[in-house]
Every structure is written in structure tokens, then in C-alpha cells.
Amino acid sequence: MPHLAELLTPLRRRLLKWLHGPHMLAFLPALSLAGFWLGGEAGLLTVALLLPLLYLTLGRRGDALHPVEPRSILPGLADAAMAQDMADQMLLRARAASLATGCLMLEAEGLETVARRAGSETAEELRDLLLTRLRGLLRRDDIAVRTGDSRFMVLFGPSLRLDLEALLALADRMQRGLEEPAETATGVHYISVAIGFCGMNRLKDGASGARLIEAAQIALTEALANGPSAIRAWTETMRAERSARQSLLHEVDRALAKGQIQPWFQPQLCTSTGRISGVEALARWIHPERGIVPPGQFLPALEAAGQMDRLGEVILQHSLTALRGWDDQGLDIPRVSVNFSAAELRNPHLLDRIRWELDRFGLPPARLGVEVLETVIADCPEGVVARNIMGLSRLGCQIDLDDFGTGHASITALRRFPVNRLKIDRSFVSRVDRDEDQQRMMAAILGLAERLNLQTLGEGVEGLGEHALLAQLGCDHVQGFGVARPMAAAALADWARAHARRIAEAPNLGRATG
Known part of the structure; x- marks a missing residue:
């Protein structure tokens, strides 16, 4: 049977709550009057002395039940x-x-x-x-x-x-x-x-x-x-949103296992010749019911689950498979660039994995572009990340510094790491054909790259005006919706054939014509 003290504990808590409550002030005069009515002065004194004693006794016991640690x-x-x-x-x-x-x-x-x-x-x-x-x-x-x-x-x-x-x-x-x-x-x-x-x-x-x-x-x-x-x-809305994110996390984990997440490829063009200089592999989730799920919805879920390394393996294998297939079709696509997350670059076995994958597909390392965010280089000047970047460069892979201009990479960091190309962020490319301040900023970035002997690529090109002005300013490559949207490997092959015909019909297209 429960101990008597355990049975009395709930009663003591209720009484303590009543004694602490503001309504106690309303009962004090009534209790005093009742004491005087029933027992005269002796009753009044009893009530006056008993209530503080009861309050202190139960208060101490209540504090013992719920102590506050010093x-x-x-x-x-x-x-x-x-x-x-x-x-x-x-x-x-x-x-x-x-x-x-x-x-x-x-x-x-x-x-x-x-x-x-x-x-x-x-x-x-x-x-x-x-x-x-x-x-x-x-x-x-x-x-x-x-x-x-x-x-x-x-x-x-x-x-x-x-x-x-x-x-x-x-x-x-x-x-x-x-x-x-x-x-x-x-x-x-x-x-x-x-x-x-x-x-x-x-x-x-x-x-x-x-x-x-x-x-x-x-x-x-x-x-x-x-x-x-x-x-x-x-807020209660946050709970619902979190539940939706957790549901998405379970779904995206299964999507990786089922092969629903694959790379789509966005062409990059040389501004001198107009020809394809490479493609960038971008992760896309092809959902059987919802269609194409934007990466902004599922990449944070994968990152929170620690699955970015696994995603990188999937994207790399599909990208090299696509590159090998385009070669077999006689298409001239010099290289495929793959984004490497900080989690992947922290993997001490990354170099061995890349070497093995390239050997398996029979591709030279120069045909793989390794895209690294500017913030990763700035935050990790030493350690595993730095050793992996140096090792991939020595292997022969091309190192692209992504989103250049949005982080805080210094010129010293650019000289310390073997960067081959700067990918200039779209914030500097947008309206460059109409905004003089943008033009001056772009010219400064291109001048810096030229002095450091680095190739350049303008991201987020939306129209012919931006494309043409970047070519005039000396930007080596362009990429964006104004060139082509990301597409599946088979669609990219068709686009590449059509683009090659356009180039053949307009041999002067490129930087020389503005």
C-alpha cells in the first residue's frame, strides 16, 4: 500500500497552492471574524498565529518537493x-x-x-x-x-x-x-x-x-x-512545419535509396567560341507524385540528416555515367562539374573514392570539375578539407571557386589553394548590361582574375544583353537560364546537338562579335 506521506502529498500541494494564491487575501478577514465569533479573543489569536505557521510549514515542505538548486x-x-x-x-x-x-x-x-x-x-x-x-x-x-x-x-x-x-x-x-x-x-x-x-x-x-x-x-x-x-x-504553426519537414526527411531518405534523386545538367558556354565548355550537375528529386521537387526543399533535409556525403556519391556516379554516355554518342562536352559539400570535403577517404570512380569510368581527372563554395575555403585553411582540395588538384581535377564575391575568401586564400576558375555570383551578373555600378564591379573582379591567371565564369545569365556584355568585358564562360535551363542527361544530349548546329551556322558567334 502507498505510504501515508505519499497519499497526503497531493493534498499538501493543493493547500500550498491555495495559500500562495491571491484569493487568500480575500479570505483573511473572514477567517479572522469566524475565529473571533467562535472563540472570542482566544479564537482570533489562534487564527492569527496558526495561519502563518501553516504557511511556513507547508511552504518549506513544498520547497523540499521542488527544490531550486543553488x-x-x-x-x-x-x-x-x-x-x-x-x-x-x-x-x-x-x-x-x-x-x-x-x-x-x-x-x-x-x-x-x-x-x-x-x-x-x-x-x-x-x-x-x-x-x-x-x-x-x-x-x-x-x-x-x-x-x-x-x-x-x-x-x-x-x-x-x-x-x-x-x-x-x-x-x-x-x-x-x-x-x-x-x-x-x-x-x-x-x-x-x-x-x-x-x-x-x-x-x-x-x-x-x-x-x-x-x-x-x-x-x-x-x-x-x-x-x-x-x-x-x-508558435503552433512551427510544430506543423517541423512535422512536415520530418516527413520530408523520411521521404527524401527513401528517394535516395530508390534512385529518385539524380543530377540534371546545365550547360556552360565559352564566350570566345560559343561552344559548350562544360556542364554543371545539379541535384533534382523526381517525385513519382509531386513531380520535380526543388533542391531548396530537400537539400536542407539531407544536410540535417547528415546525408550530404551520400548524396554526393549518387550525383558523382550519375554524372560520370552521363559523361561517358555523351562520349559514346560523339558529343563534345569537355567536362562535368560537381558541387562538393563541406561534409564531403571533410571525408578523409574522398580522394581515394574519386580516383576509383574515375578509373572505373575510364575518364581522365581533368574532365571532372570540383566546385567548392568560397566560404569553405575561407573557413578551412588547414586540415582535412584543405588536404582534399590540394589532393584533387594534384590528381588533375579542375577546382572551381563557387559563388565568388558572396563570402570572404582573401587573395591569400586564392593563392594558397589551387583554384582554376572563379564562378562569379549571379548578384554581380544581374543587370550588368544596364547598371554602370555592376559593370565597374564586374570589371574589377575580371581584372583580379586575370592578374591571378584564373579562368572566370558568370553565373545566372538571364538574357542576351548580359551574355554579350560579359563577353566584351573578358569573362571566359557563362551559365544561366539565358543559355539553357538544367535538364536530364538525355535532353542535354539533344540540346547539345542542336547547339552545335547553331554554332556551325553562325561561326562568328562569341566574344569577337560582342
Whole structure:
């Protein structure tokens, strides 16, 4: 049978909640009058002395049931079970006192980069500093712990007012405090902090601590997707969107296994001759019911699931198969360029895999273009990524620096890495035939490339005017919807034949004619 204390615990909690509630003030005069009526002055004194004693006794026991750990003995790093237990206790305390609590999840962006550049000890020092700063911004009853390498959790002690406006103000205050420059032995570091939060009043009655934390984490995910230093509050819509993303993740995983995700190819033209100088392989999901699913919808799901390396293998195999097939058809397509994600470039076995694939298809390495984002080169000057890029270049693959101009690659980085071609981002190409500022910017980029002996390709060419002006300015290659949209391998073969006929009929097409 249950112990008597266990049976009395719910009663004690209800009585404690009643004693803490604001309605208690309305009952005090009535209780005092009843005591005086029944027992005269002795009854009045009994009520006056008994109520504070009962309040203190039950209050102490209630606190023992739901203790608040002193900040000095809180763990620095809490696992999921510990965090949920803390949230459960905070919710119990808030409900017992008819008050409110809330949860903030914070992500310190940039610690991984600090670890790569300044070492893991510096990154750990910054984690400790951020936790100290965070706790210094809180009240005595609030709790702050670290729940991951760069993630922190805050639980607010029971408060009378923790609505959306109050939580947003608190989140903003904490963000400003945490984003102050942090100085270590390796220099001054600037960390941005994204925040997602949820108040208990936005959840259904009786929601658990796990549910409160989950809601704050969903809001944090939305914040991280909206750029650095974003703050987002949880809404029910976010839950539905997350459920849809998880469903998409399961679908896209099956799509990879079934071969539904394949490369489509977009031609690249030489501005001097007008001929095809290569094609870029772009992932497309051919869904049996929804048709073509845009990459912007499924690539984030694959990245979140850690499947980018697997996607890279699929795209590479299909791309080399297509290139081999075009050769067999007598088509002149010099090379195929494949985008390599940061996850792929971190694979220590990447070089062996590429060498094996090229040998299997009987293709020389020069016919494979390796497209690397500018941010990857800037963020990974050393380590596995750098060794893989250097190794692929020594193997004979052509290295393209993708989206040039949108990141922060320096001239030093361009000289350190064996880059063969700059792919100039479409933001510099758009309206270049009509905007003088765009023309001056493009001329500067092309001049830099020429001095560094690098080939250039303009991305996102939409019309003949942009195509013609890029040719006049000296851009070596162009790519975009103004040339051709991405297409399947068979369709690309038909397009290439038709384009070769057009070139034969107009031999002067290209840079020389403007």
C-alpha cells in the first residue's frame, strides 16, 4: 500500500497552492471574524498565529518537493534527461504558485570556427565565459545550463508576468550581453547568439518539461534558419512545419535509396567560341507524385540528416555515367562539374573514392570539375578539407571557386589553394548590361582574375544583353537560364546537338562579335 506521506502529498500541494494564491487575501478577514465569533479573543489569536505557521510549514515542505538548486552547484553541462527534469520541476513550482515560467534555448554561432582556427581549448574557454555571462544576467531563481557544444538553456523561475512581450525583452537583453566581444589569449572573438523561446502559457495545460524544451528548440531552429542573431518565439504553426519537414526527411531518405534523386545538367558556354565548355550537375528529386521537387526543399533535409556525403556519391556516379554516355554518342562536352559539400570535403577517404570512380569510368581527372563554395575555403585553411582540395588538384581535377564575391575568401586564400576558375555570383551578373555600378564591379573582379591567371565564369545569365556584355568585358564562360535551363542527361544530349548546329551556322558567334 502507498505510504501515508505519499497519499497526503497531493493534498499538501493543493493547500500550498491555495495559500500562495491571491484569493487568500480575500479570505483573511473572514477567517479572522469566524475565529473571533467562535472563540472570542482566544479564537482570533489562534487564527492569527496558526495561519502563518501553516504557511511556513507547508511552504518549506513544498520547497523540499521542488527544490531550486543553488546556482553554485548547478552543472555546467546537462544531458537531455537532466534538462527535462529541471524543466518539470520548474513547471511544478510555477503551477503550485499560480505563476508562469518559460524556457529559452540559445545557440552560440561561430564556436566551431573558433575551434578550427584557435583550437579546442579556446572554444571551451568561450563556452565557460558565455555560461558565466548568462548566469550573471539572471535572477536568483532562474536556471542556466549548457546542453551541447554551443547550445544553452535558460529556465525562468516562477514569475507573475512572463508573456510574449516580457520573454522577448529578456531574450534581447541576454543576446546583447552574450554578444559582447570576448577576449582570450588567442585574441578577441565575436560570437553571435540565436535564441528561441516559449512560455508555459503558450502550451496546453499540463504540458511536460520535455514539451516546453521541445517548443523552445523548435523556435531556435527557426531562428537559426533566419540568419545570425535572430530571435523567434514558438508558435503552433512551427510544430506543423517541423512535422512536415520530418516527413520530408523520411521521404527524401527513401528517394535516395530508390534512385529518385539524380543530377540534371546545365550547360556552360565559352564566350570566345560559343561552344559548350562544360556542364554543371545539379541535384533534382523526381517525385513519382509531386513531380520535380526543388533542391531548396530537400537539400536542407539531407544536410540535417547528415546525408550530404551520400548524396554526393549518387550525383558523382550519375554524372560520370552521363559523361561517358555523351562520349559514346560523339558529343563534345569537355567536362562535368560537381558541387562538393563541406561534409564531403571533410571525408578523409574522398580522394581515394574519386580516383576509383574515375578509373572505373575510364575518364581522365581533368574532365571532372570540383566546385567548392568560397566560404569553405575561407573557413578551412588547414586540415582535412584543405588536404582534399590540394589532393584533387594534384590528381588533375579542375577546382572551381563557387559563388565568388558572396563570402570572404582573401587573395591569400586564392593563392594558397589551387583554384582554376572563379564562378562569379549571379548578384554581380544581374543587370550588368544596364547598371554602370555592376559593370565597374564586374570589371574589377575580371581584372583580379586575370592578374591571378584564373579562368572566370558568370553565373545566372538571364538574357542576351548580359551574355554579350560579359563577353566584351573578358569573362571566359557563362551559365544561366539565358543559355539553357538544367535538364536530364538525355535532353542535354539533344540540346547539345542542336547547339552545335547553331554554332556551325553562325561561326562568328562569341566574344569577337560582342
